[in-house]
Amino acid sequence: MNTPAPSAPDPDGLLAEQLLRLTRRLHRIQKRHLEPVGITPAQSRLLRTVAHYGDAPPRMADLAARLEVVPRAVTSLVDGLEAAGRVRRVPDPSNRRVIRIELTDEGRATLRELRSARRAAAEDILAPLTVEQREVLGGLLTALAGPVPEGGC
DSSP, rough: OOOOOOOOOOOHHHHHHHHHHHHHHHHHHHHHHHGGGGGOOHHHHHHHHHHHHHOOOOOOOHHHHTTOOHHHHHHHHHHHHTTTEEEEEETTEEEEEEEEHHHHHHHHHHHHHHHHHHHHHHHHHHHHHHHHHHHHHHHHHHHHHHOTTTTTT
């Protein structure tokens, strides 16, 4: 009886698994650093996205498209951020039927806290790497994911 030969290592499969493990680890570390701020990773992303629009507050549909989620998900996130006083719904000055989402002073303060929390989370993840290794990793990630958008959203 012939037994199948052990399959050869799959380097691409191994890389994919390592990336998935790193992604899960990054989410856990980021969540741990965001807890003291009182915000979820999804709310953090929405708050940063609203800030990216600057003086032209986005519509819910703009946020859903930018975040690549269904509009209902944005509604839930905005509800939570609004209840915490971090964003507010405002009517569009040119069309009262359109609602825009803008940051409050509390939302801007939260963004400052988030920057510190994200830096701490990144340091936890990158701690084992030398400066040179971080530069190489940055280049590799840019090759895979593209450049970081302006504003860092």
